[in-house]
Amino acid sequence: MTEHTVSADTPFRTGFVAIVGRPNVGKSTLLNRLIGQKISIVSRKAQTTRHRVTGVLTEGGAQFIFVDTPGFQTRHKNALNRAMNRTVTQVLADVDLVLFVIESGRFGPEDEQVVKLLPEGARVILVINKVDMLADKARLLPFMERMSGVYPFTEIVPVSAEKGQNTAQLLKAAMPYLPEGEPIFGEDDITDRSERFLAAEFLREKLFRQLGEELPYGMTVEIEKFEAEPGLRRIHAAIIVDKAPHKAMVIGRGGERLKRIASEARVDMEQLFDSRVFLEVWVKVKGGWADDERALKSLGYE
Numbered sequence: 001m002t003e004h005t006v007s008a009d010t011p012f013r014t015g016f017v018a019i020v021g022r023p024n025v026g027k028s029t030l031l032n033r034l035i036g037q038k039i040s041i042v043s044r045k046a047q048t049t050r051h052r053v054t055g056v057l058t059e060g061g062a063q064f065i066f067v068d069t070p071g072f073q074t075r076h077k078n079a080l081n082r083a084m085n086r087t088v089t090q091v092l093a094d095v096d097l098v099l100f101v102i103e104s105g106r107f108g109p110e111d112e113q114v115v116k117l118l119p120e121g122a123r124v125i126l127v128i129n130k131v132d133m134l135a136d137k138a139r140l141l142p143f144m145e146r147m148s149g150v151y152p153f154t155e156i157v158p159v160s161a162e163k164g165q166n167t168a169q170l171l172k173a174a175m176p177y178l179p180e181g182e183p184i185f186g187e188d189d190i191t192d193r194s195e196r197f198l199a200a201e202f203l204r205e206k207l208f209r210q211l212g213e214e215l216p217y218g219m220t221v222e223i224e225k226f227e228a229e230p231g232l233r234r235i236h237a238a239i240i241v242d243k244a245p246h247k248a249m250v251i252g253r254g255g256e257r258l259k260r261i262a263s264e265a266r267v268d269m270e271q272l273f274d275s276r277v278f279l280e281v282w283v284k285v286k287g288g289w290a291d292d293e294r295a296l297k298s299l300g301y302e
């Protein structure tokens, strides 16, 4: 008898669960709440989760393998967003269960766009999030009724991801939809992403938070060195921007901003890796006009 077994005649269940919804409905917050640790990126800004992040929860005789998809983009139709929408569709066709997250009391055109992405025959639980923000609780029931006409949802579960209200019930409702099967990940695994990847994600999150609207377009984070030994991680990271003025913006006056970004990222990394972290962060200019000789010439900077 393994630790996974609940009772001799209850089969173990393992399944893939996608979390979808328009930006800002609380998908990352929900994933973090369900997993119980901070692994996906939570932000007020849309599109911070550019990579697919998988979280794993092994509990109560089941293993939930969560897939957090990039925000479905309706506003800008560039190549990156088209690729992201393709990712969403591919993920949805591949999973056992979809958690479709919306905000309580709100169902707009952007939410409808997501409904259009749901493959036919998909099993979808509608998660009505942020019920803590609902001033009038009596409005919830009529809203749930209205939503049941939008798509044949297998369940409708109101939650507050942030406050943890009803999230245990959500897991209970989801469990029967996972197919019977042995766990794929170890019981303590919370993610199949490497620490290196997560380190970059943490830095990106802090950049989003600190820079807000000033966030330079095309900014990327690269982990140039990642060394792990028991109880210690040595990480060299580069924040790469297109233009020299962006570099100054990231660094801030007297280096204050970069210091804050790095130190907040380090705190998160230490918590997740359960280890001390030495983190060095550089800001580099790459690819923009500053590095392009021809562009410089045309501007008269010879």
Ligand code: GDP
Binding pocket: 021, 022, 023, 024, 025, 026, 027, 028, 029, 030, 041, 042, 043, 044, 045, 046, 047, 071, 129, 130, 131, 132, 133, 159, 160, 161, 162, 163
């Ligand atoms: P995502 O873009 O769908 O991944 O959304 P996030 O998880 O990044 O959350 C977007 C914003 O909504 C953040 O500011 C969260 O703190 C907030 N949020 C998420 N869940 C809840 C909730 O249950 N209640 C409230 N009041 N805010 C929430």
Ligand code: MG
Binding pocket: 027, 028, 029, 041, 042, 043, 048, 049
């Ligand atoms: Mg997110």
